Amino acid sequence: QVTLRESGPALVKPTQTLTLTCTFSGFSLSTSGMCVSWIRQPPGKALEWLALIDWDDDKYYSTSLKTRLTISKDTSKNQVVLTMTNMDPVDTATYYCARTAPDPDAFDIWGQGTMVTVSS
Amino acid sequence: EIVMTQSPATLSVSPGERATLSCRASQSVSSNLAWYQQKPGQAPRLLIYGASTRATGIPARFSGSGSGTEFTLTISSLQSEDFAVYYCQQYNNWPPVYTFGQGTKLEIK
Numbered sequence: 001q002v003t004l005r006e007s008g009p010a011l012v013k014p015t016q017t018l019t020l021t022c023t024f025s026g027f028s029l030s031t032s033g034m035c036v037s038w039i040r041q042p043p044g045k046a047l048e049w050l051a052l053i054d055w056d057d058d059k060y061y062s063t064s065l066k067t068r069l070t071i072s073k074d075t076s077k078n079q080v081v082l083t084m085t086n087m088d089p090v091d092t093a094t095y096y097c098a099r100t101a102p103d104p105d106a107f108d109i110w111g112q113g114t115m116v117t118v119s120s
Numbered sequence: 121e122i123v124m125t126q127s128p129a130t131l132s133v134s135p136g137e138r139a140t141l142s143c144r145a146s147q148s149v150s151s152n153l154a155w156y157q158q159k160p161g162q163a164p165r166l167l168i169y170g171a172s173t174r175a176t177g178i179p180a181r182f183s184g185s186g187s188g189t190e191f192t193l194t195i196s197s198l199q200s201e202d203f204a205v206y207y208c209q210q211y212n213n214w215p216p217v218y219t220f221g222q223g224t225k226l227e228i229k
Contacts, residue, residue, distance in 0.1 A: 037218070047156075047164065047207055049218040060216045063121055096163055104169035106154035106211060108176075113163050 002026035004036075004097050004111035011117050012087050018116060022080040022097030029055055029075050033102030036080045038071065040093040041113075048093075052100070053080055087118045122146050122210050126221035132229040135198050141224045143191040143208035152212035155184055155193045158223075159204045167206075168193065195226075203228050 008020035020038070027034060038050040051071040052060045061069050070083045080097060094115045098107035123146040133139045143153070151171040156164035166175040168184035171191060181196040195202055208221040 046222045047209070047220040049209075049220065052216055052218075063217055104154075104166070104173070104175060105152075106166055106169040106175075106209065107156070107164070108166050108169075110163035110165070 002099065002109045004099060004109060006095060006097050006111045006114040008095070008114055008116065010115060011119065013120050014088055014118060016087050018082075018084045018087050018091070020082045020084075020095055020097075020114065020116075022082070022111060024078050024080070024097075024099065027099065027101070029053075029073055029078070029080070031055055033105075035100040036073070037098050037100060037107065038080075038082045039096045039098055039107070040091075041096070042090075042093040045093075050084075050095075051082060089118045092116065092118050121217055122149060122212065122219050124208055124210055124219050124221035126206075126208055126224045128224060129222070130225045130227060132227050133198055134229045135200060137198055137229075139195040139198055139202075139226055141193040141195075141206055141226070143186075143193070143221050145189045145191075145210055148188045149210040149212035151187050152210055153184075153186070153191050154209045154211065155182075156207045156209065157202075157204050158207065164207060198226075200228075202226065 004024040035054040037052040053071045068085045073080045094113040096113045098110040125144045127142045153171045155168040158164040172184045183194045205223045
């Protein structure tokens with residue numbers, strides 16, 4: 001059974017750096033074609049893709065947020081980490097991690113999400 | 121960046137009736153289009169990928185069609201559990217810059 005679970009702080013202050021961890025099981029991020037993405041959703045708003053890391057350690061970022069994002073993986077721990085710098089209240093959202101497999105190559109399994117509030 | 125536009129924003133349909141949701145891409149995404157269902161307080165669930173292939177465990181009443189820039193999600197006979205928000209998403213780019221539509225809320229009439 002494939003599962004993903006996000007963890008991280010529920011509250012961060014403006015200008016701080018957010019670090020989120022996605023811990024997964026049931027698949028290996030060393031397997032060709034496997035990818036993990038981060039996606040966020042502000043309250044009552046639409047989904048926004050943030051970043052992706054693939055089995056070959058290639059990393060891709062949202063055009064509008066790329067200067068603030070870093071994605072990395074620890075294959076031995078089955079974890080993917082996202083850092084976002086210079087947090088602002090507009091970054092308040094539920095942050096999800098999700099898997100992409102070779103088939104289907106859409107986000108087939110999602111974590112339950114973690115709500116992050118940015119406030120002083 | 122490819123912009124995905126969904127219509128309508130809200131759709132009111134009675135149980136047992138058919139629902140048709142639309143998604144338009146600002147440029148061709150071929151068949152690299154997925155649909156997701158999201159219920160309140162839950163993560164999105166993959167329904168359709170490749171524009172028309174149902175994901176594992178998705179009932180046959182859900183169907184997807186289209187290619188290029190125009191796509192449709194059809195729910196043939198609405199069940200109570202189908203009332204939710206639906207998002208389309210394109211994954212045509214490489215390197216990936218994935219984008220979602222703004223969502224269609226399907227509500228009970």
